[in-house]
Amino acid sequence: xxxxxxKKRIALVGTGGRSGMYSHTIYKDFADSTELVAVCDISRVxxxxxxxxxxxxxxxxxxxxxxxxxxxxxxxxxxxxxxxMVCTMDCTHDDYIVRALxxxxxxxTEKPMTTAVDKCDRILKAVEESGKPLRVTxxxxxxxxxxxxxxxxxxxxxxxxxxxxxxYALDTSHGADYFRRWHSEKEKSGGLLVHKSTHHFDLxxxxxxxxxxxxxxxxxxxxxGKENALKRGDDQYTGYDRYTGTDSEHDPxxxxxxxxxxxxxxxxxxxxxxxxxxxxxxxxxxxxxxDSMSVIVNYRNGMTLSYSLNAYSPIEGCRTVFYGxxxxxxxxxxxxxxxxxxxxxxxxAAMQEANKGVEELTVTPHFKTTEHLEVPHGKxxxxxxxxxxxxxxxxxxxxxxxxxCSAGHEQGAASVMIGIAANQSMKTGQAVQISDLxxxxxxxxxxxSELS
Ligand SMILES: NC(=O)c1ccc[n+]([C@@H]2O[C@H](COP(=O)([O-])OP(=O)(O)OC[C@H]3O[C@@H](n4cnc5c(N)ncnc54)[C@H](O)[C@@H]3O)[C@@H](O)[C@H]2O)c1
Numbered sequence: 001x002x003x004x005x006x007k008k009r010i011a012l013v014g015t016g017g018r019s020g021m022y023s024h025t026i027y028k029d030f031a032d033s034t035e036l037v038a039v040c041d042i043s044r045v046x047x048x049x050x051x052x053x054x055x056x057x058x059x060x061x062x063x064x065x066x067x068x069x070x071x072x073x074x075x076x077x078x079x080x081x082x083x084x085m086v087c088t089m090d091c092t093h094d095d096y097i098v099r100a101l102x103x104x105x106x107x108x109t110e111k112p113m114t115t116a117v118d119k120c121d122r123i124l125k126a127v128e129e130s131g132k133p134l135r136v137t138x139x140x141x142x143x144x145x146x147x148x149x150x151x152x153x154x155x156x157x158x159x160x161x162x163x164x165x166x167x168y169a170l171d172t173s174h175g176a177d178y179f180r181r182w183h184s185e186k187e188k189s190g191g192l193l194v195h196k197s198t199h200h201f202d203l204x205x206x207x208x209x210x211x212x213x214x215x216x217x218x219x220x221x222x223x224x225g226k227e228n229a230l231k232r233g234d235d236q237y238t239g240y241d242r243y244t245g246t247d248s249e250h251d252p253x254x255x256x257x258x259x260x261x262x263x264x265x266x267x268x269x270x271x272x273x274x275x276x277x278x279x280x281x282x283x284x285x286x287x288x289x290x291d292s293m294s295v296i297v298n299y300r301n302g303m304t305l306s307y308s309l310n311a312y313s314p315i316e317g318c319r320t321v322f323y324g325x326x327x328x329x330x331x332x333x334x335x336x337x338x339x340x341x342x343x344x345x346x347x348x349a350a351m352q353e354a355n356k357g358v359e360e361l362t363v364t365p366h367f368k369t370t371e372h373l374e375v376p377h378g379k380x381x382x383x384x385x386x387x388x389x390x391x392x393x394x395x396x397x398x399x400x401x402x403x404x405c406s407a408g409h410e411q412g413a414a415s416v417m418i419g420i421a422a423n424q425s426m427k428t429g430q431a432v433q434i435s436d437l438x439x440x441x442x443x444x445x446x447x448x449s450e451l452s
Contacts (some may be wrong), residue, residue: 136412159326174393219293
């Protein structure tokens with residue numbers, strides 16, 4: 001991709017697992033149009049490892065300055081980026097988003113936009129007051145089958161959607177991994193209804209062009225955690241707080257950070273500096289997020305979503321059924337995890353091929369036979385969604401976005417507020433109005449397409 005316009009200059013904050021998708025792709029696919037002008041993190045070890053890998057994978061030899069997170073504002077002053085990419089732990093997104101916007105820089109943030117009401121409010125105010133844009137990188141929208149579902153619903157083939165039933169299952173590889181990491185602490189991730197379900201809630205909001213209003217949820221920790229393991233008689237998996245360097249070879253949930261060059265450099269070698277352990281026992285005490293959750297969401301336009309998330313399933317996937325007033329669409333895909341620590345692109349592609357499993361997209365208009373549609377596929381991370389969103393971020397003149405896959409701060413809030421309200425509902429046992437948590441949010445608006 002070559003261009004004569006000046007390169008887009010990106011500064012990246014958060015240099016952990018996800019950040020490689022941004023930094024490496026710049027020098028693999030967008031080097032003519034984009035450059036990485038600085039990286040920032042709490043961990044110097046992780047920043048150095050990220051840049052080492054970037055060089056090894058892409059052959060890039062230039063210098064990229066590293067800034068400790070204490071010097072984030074200094075970094076902005078020094079490098080004056082065209083855009084700041086936020087890829088840190090979820091509960092810290094708001095801090096970097098707000099500081100960058102208020103300093104006058106456009107921002108893209110990883111999902112979830114944030115984890116709590118007060119943080120969401122700060123972000124919305126910072127966008128309004130700074131006049132600078134915030135993009136939320138909902139890569140799931142860009143996956144070809146999800147885009148196809150959006151097209152189908154917008155075509156009116158099943159009329160107006162009144163009811164959506166979505167069941168999402170995370171397996172004992174991908175799902176379990178959340179319970180080893182910072183994600184297992186609600187204060188840091190918001191729990192899975194914020195961290196993970198923000199993708200799913202966003203898809204439903206966007207697919208059906210609807211704004212959520214009232215949320216009821218119920219959930220608990222019923223599989224992971226020491227108490228559950230002991231209750232089941234799985235005592236043999238509970239005798240160590242982490243996996244690496246402990247007597248846990250018999251444990252199918254074991255993750256040994258020293259076995260893999262990537263996880264050793266990125267996490268094990270950084271432990272002394274930050275104290276963060278990435279391989280904690282999923283059957284330990286102190287996990288305060290849920291692994292089994294059910295949520296009902298009522299939308300402003302009268303639509304209802306019934307949603308469930310399970311994080312200890314033997315197979316991973318999702319089934320979504322849309323009931324319109326003129327028919328039904330079903331989109332189901334089940335197979336293996338799409339994501340395993342340290343996996344190469346070749347391994348990912350091979351696993352995606354082997355684990356195709358169930359894949360079904362059907363449309364049944366009222367009083368007609370069911371049509372089985374071909375499921376479109378993309379290449380690379382997240383079923384081809386990653387590269388498409390990267391084009392939007394990296395290219396000075398990105399491709400057209402006819403399905404409005406790009407999302408701003410209000411659409412980011414619409415999704416994350418479902419999870420935040422669900423957390424409150426699980427605590428109190430009561431349904432929660434999003435407008436009570438965030439008064440004035442999207443006032444007078446009825447559809448997602450009216451939100452930025
Ligand atoms: N869109 C997707 O499909 C997708 C996939 C994976 C991760 N993510 C998101 O990417 C983000 C990063 O996740 P990850 O998997 O890379 O996690 P990670 O733990 O591997 O990396 C997080 C990084 O943030 C850094 N960090 C933590 N606190 C910080 C702070 N206060 N200031 C600066 N840096 C800080 C850590 O040192 C680490 O390098 C998360 O928000 C996650 O939700 C999105």
